[in-house]
Amino acid sequence: MTTILSAKALTYVSEAPRRFGRRKHEAFKLGPFDLTIExxxxxxxxxxxxxxxSVLARLLCGAMQPTDGEIIFHQDAPHSSTAAKQQWQKQQVRMIFQRSSESLNPALTIGGILHEPLKLNTDLSYAQREEKIAAVLSQVGLLREHYFFYPHMLSDGQQQRVAMxxxxxxxxxVIVADEPFAALDPSVRSQTVNLILQLQRDLGLSxxxxxxxxxxxxxxxxxxxVMNEGQIIEAGRTDTLFRWPKHEITQRLISAHQSLIPQASDGKRLK
Structure with a gap:
């Protein structure tokens, strides 16, 4: 496979917040660790x-800067300067937040929300932006008419599609999604999962x-x-970790998940 993004010796240390001259919490440290995305x-x-x-998610998409280490995007940027290259990399790694209703500007229509990143990051004309917006609305299963809607006029599932x-x-x-399904009911969650899988097949997204x-x-x-206290404690193929988890924390997480799956009378999982 082709590595598209890698983090090397990635480290982030937060300052311990103070209250009335005393530390309220201990400082949080993430890493150092390495990570690759294919x-x-x-x-x-x-x-x-x-x-x-969530700290790792924000570091990967450039919303936060690491204290040490680096994040490398393994594609040739169309710009030569360091600043332009970093900005281009941020465009290549985008983020979806857990609660779309809180990340969408309620004062803008869906069209206005989608115009903003194009105006700030491209040289497209207004007509070209309109064409691009219509295409991406169709990609995520929304109608052209949703262009004129405000976020509060949409369901939770539709708002998540706007975020997409x-x-x-x-x-x-690369798209980094922080708990994108948590606020959705099961039927909408299933539709969103299928949409993501379809987009990955069509566009080759990571x-x-x-x-x-x-x-x-x-x-x-x-x-x-698998992460714990700012460290990667275990990583591997999904099926392998589910079948043969090595770390105690991984074992507990998987055991807790399996305990919620209905069991047949013979002890086997129900399909």
């Missing part, structure tokens, strides 16, 4: 609260999923990364 691959990152999953459209609008190579839902992880992820 082309058209889905990598799931799992772990408990404060394990560092905003991530796709700059033709990225996905990085932060998720607590191990059922979805097992269904869609090629590889799984």
């Amino acid at each position: 082309k058209a691959e889905t990598v799931a990152i799992i772990g408990g609260n404060r394990s560092g999953k 459209a905003r991530a796709l609008i700059l033709n990225p190579s 996905f990085v999923f932060i998720s607590h839902n191990l059922g979805i992880v097992r269904h869609i992820a090629d590889r799984m990364v």
Whole structure:
């Protein structure tokens, strides 16, 4: 496979917040560790609260800067300057947040929301932007008429599709999704999973999923990364880790997931 993104000795250290001159919490440290993402691959990152999953997601897409180490995008940038190259890399790694309703500007129509990244990052004319927006709305299963809707006029599932459209609008190579299914009901969640799989087949996208839902992880992820207290404690092929987890924390996470799966009277899982 072709490596499209890699993190080398990636480290992030947060400052311990202070309150009335005293430290309220200890500083959080992520890493150092290495991580690679292959082309058209889905990598799931799992772990408990404060394990560092969301921090890692924000580092990968450039929303936060590492304290040490580097993130390398393995494609030739169309620009020569370092600043332009970094900006281009940020366009190539886009993020979808857990609650779309909170990440979409309520004062803008869906068309306005999708115009913004194109205006800021491309030289497309207004007519070209309109054409691009219409195409991406169709890609995510929305209608052209949704262009004129405001976010509050859409269902949770439709809002998540708008968030997906905003991530796709700059033709990225990698999409980082932080708990994208958590706020969706089961039927809509299933539709969104199928949409993501279809987009990956059609566009050759790589996905990085932060998720607590191990059922979805097992269904869609090629590889799984397990985090605890800012460290990668285990990583490997998804089926391998589900069948033969080595680390105690991985074993507990998978055991907790399997305990929720209905069992037949003979002890076998129900299909």
